[in-house]
Amino acid sequence: MSASDEGRAIAKEYLDFKQKELNQTDDTEVAFGTLLYEMGEWRKSGTYFENLLHHRPNDSQIYFGIGRSYNASSEFDQALSYFKRAYNLSMSNANKNTAFTAKICCSTLRAYHDSGNFDQALALGDEALGLYRHLDEHAHAVGIAQVLINIGLVHFDKAYTLKNRGEVLFALGDLIGALELFEKALEMYSRIFREDKNHRDIAKCQHLIGMTHLAIGNYNKAVEALDTAFDYPSNDG
Incomplete structure (x- = not known):
């Protein structure tokens, strides 16, 4: 077909x-x-x-x-x-x-x-x-699919919002709060894109985590996170 x-x-x-x-x-x-x-x-x-x-x-x-x-x-x-x-x-x-x-x-x-x-x-x-x-699952397949699609969108947008809130806290100087949100966002993105470990949103969170550790002074953790982020291939085409 x-x-x-x-x-x-x-x-x-x-x-x-x-x-x-x-x-x-x-x-x-x-x-x-x-x-x-x-x-x-x-x-x-x-x-x-x-x-x-x-x-x-x-x-x-x-x-x-x-x-x-x-x-x-x-x-x-x-x-x-x-x-x-x-x-x-x-x-x-x-x-x-x-x-x-x-x-x-x-x-x-x-x-x-x-x-x-x-x-x-x-x-x-x-x-x-x-x-x-x-x-009956077959008779209501479309309705079930609509629910699953919407649940997926919620998870994605929740992770995206956490990342954005973290960036705001970073800009305001609340580095610990920012780091917590970035790590939560990374956890969610890793679940959402578990079949695509190279997804750009995962790399973005790793980069933000690395930069936050750098600002805090956790240099070893910063290097580890940034190295992980740089290992992700670009999805820009």
Whole structure:
């Protein structure tokens, strides 16, 4: 199979999944609001679901729709509030839809991630995966993949943020604090790129650790870290 054929196959699988997602309910009101969201009309979708809320005040799908609209507009506090309400309603429903609850957790994960609350995001990712474990893995492969992708992004951005915070502390003269953050970032990058030990982000952290040891006066450790950093090949092409 050529790359273009494989790409078309993946695209078709995704489109089929979205079609099934829209068709899996005979609730045309929710389906229309979801369609607006999928078309990128986030504010229209949010307004539509808010109007539905007046006569469906205890429906988790409505709160979820509003939450996604706020999240797409980077209004994370409002999004999290509606996602929490959707989650509580879904969990208290006697006919609980486990797949939908997992989907709420995945969207909440993204809201926490986008607002910089990485630990909460990871906790929601674990919960979503836990819910999916009770379901058929093949039937929910796309949903599970979405959770795993988002968890991976959280780990990467958490490491990146630690590195950046370390650079700020270094500039402010807090060398011990900077060193601690650089080492945490290195640990995370090493886990993320365990199949690529030559990754540039690992080398960058080693370099920062070396320069911090140098500034502190730990010359042997500085040389060791800098030698390790220089051993990494350039990924600049």
